[in-house]
Amino acid sequence: MPFAEVSTDIITQFTAIVGNENVIVDAEKRFAYSHDETEDYSFLPDVVLKPTTPEEISAIMRLCNQHHIAVTPRGGGTGLSGGALPIEKGVVISMERFNKIISIDELNLQATVEPGVITEVFQNAVKEKGLFYPPDPASRGSCFIGGNVSENSGGPKAVKYGVTRDYVLNLEVVLPTGDIIWTGANVLKNSTGYNLTQLMCGSEGTLGIITKIVFKLRGLPQKSVLLLMPFVTNEEACKAIAEIFRAGITPSGMEFFEREAAMKTIDYCEKIYAAKVTTQFPENMDAYLLCELDGNDDEVLMRDAERVMAVVENFQAGEILFADSELQKEELWKIRKNISPGVQAYSLNKAEDVVVPRANLPKLIVGIKQIGHRYGFNSVCYGHLGDGNLHINVLKEQMSDEDWNTKVNDGIAEIFSLAVSLGGTLSGEHGIGIAKKPFMNIAMREANLHVMRGIKKAFDPNGILNPGKIF
Secondary structure (H helix, E strand, O other), rough: OOOOOOHHHHHHHHHHOOOOEEEEEEEEHHHHHOOOOOOOOOOOOEEEEOOOOHHHHHHHHHHHHHHOOEEEEEEEOOOOOOOOOOOOOEEEEEEEOOOOOEEOOOOOOOOOOEOOOEHHHHHHHHHHOOOEOOOOOOOOOOHHHHHHHOOOOOOOOOOEOOOOHHHHEEEEEEEEEEEEEOOOOOOOOOOOOOOHHHHHHOOOOOOOOOEEEOOOOOOOOEEEEEEEEEOOHHHHHHHHHHHHOOOOOOOOEEEEEEEEHHHHHHHHHHHOOOOOOOOOOOOOOOOEEEEEEEEEEEHHHHHHHHHHHHHHOOOOOOOEOOOOOOHHHHHHHHHHEEEEEEEEHHOEEEEEEEEOHHHHHHHHHHHHHHHHHHHHHHEEEEEEEHHHHEEEEEOOOOHHHHHHOHHHHHHHHHHHHHHOOOOOEEEEEOOOOOOOHHHHHHHHHHHHHHHHHHHHHHHHHOOOEOOOOOO
């Protein structure tokens, strides 16, 4: 059944719900909501609405459900899989006005937050109280916390502390029918029926619109050390990761990037921040690991750092840099977290993120380079290899449009097949959205997809919410 157009009469009713200033019909202003950070995709919505209460969203959803109008919820627009793009036009509901930290409960180590709060703002707010919210996506300075929940974002600290869903206790959600529910309770243990809270995490805005989030928090680690470890080859770096964990060490971050990623990002950072990068990256090293250890005891941290260095000595590695100042730590993390925009500034690219068991990372990265050679594309690899999550940016560079739209997709399908054959899957944190939708049958049997479609139907009988995503 085709979706209905947004008529003048419907827009009048939207205006009555959210106010004239929160209804965007101007084409130039709507364009800002037509794209995210996924390649060069753009889909212009018919109208953009900026509600501020769950009740307003409920009224919008009831109206759209009644008239079969497509609705796409949108956060900060930093997605890399097209999960918040209005491919069926219709209505975009922007969550930008849901930007309040409602409460921080220091006794119970919980916080209640609206989904439009920027992740870094939330992290800093709890840090001021000596508390810690670990999920740390690279776009934390601009992404919305609700988008993190919808995509189940991770980041560098996931290797030790887990991903977003590990910190979500309860959610207030507006269903596609307009009903408002809480998915659970603000407790650490809950065996009361199906776990709707965890189902919503990573559902990419296809089951409901999140309007409040209750997070659990941790105590803030007071100290950290940071090591930059260069390796002769990507494969050697990947082999070393598994051995570090086998030695009984659990870093709070274990990040990998190729030399090409570092060089492109250094150029980008020096332009953006107008400051010279002082860290030296030896030319004869092709890969780097950034290893962070955190805690509250200097002696324990130094002992663990020595154990890491002892493990690395068994591989083809160069001289290890021990970041001995906060400024140097900040510079190294700045380089790592700017790799994605740095590579995007260099070339149009397809940003993929696969995940495999750690021990299979060497086979994965060798296979990716072999696939790229066969199909004629260059790739820049980096990621959270402490938990097996590798980001692959396939670069267009000088490729023809025809090869970019045909050969590259075939090559990406082979990369996904390789990841699955190594015990992994299509995405660790970017989600499926529209970019990976054509490849879902590589990772999922039809029986799995049938169950997922059934869940979608139960939440969204008319299929109006974020249509065309995942499957």
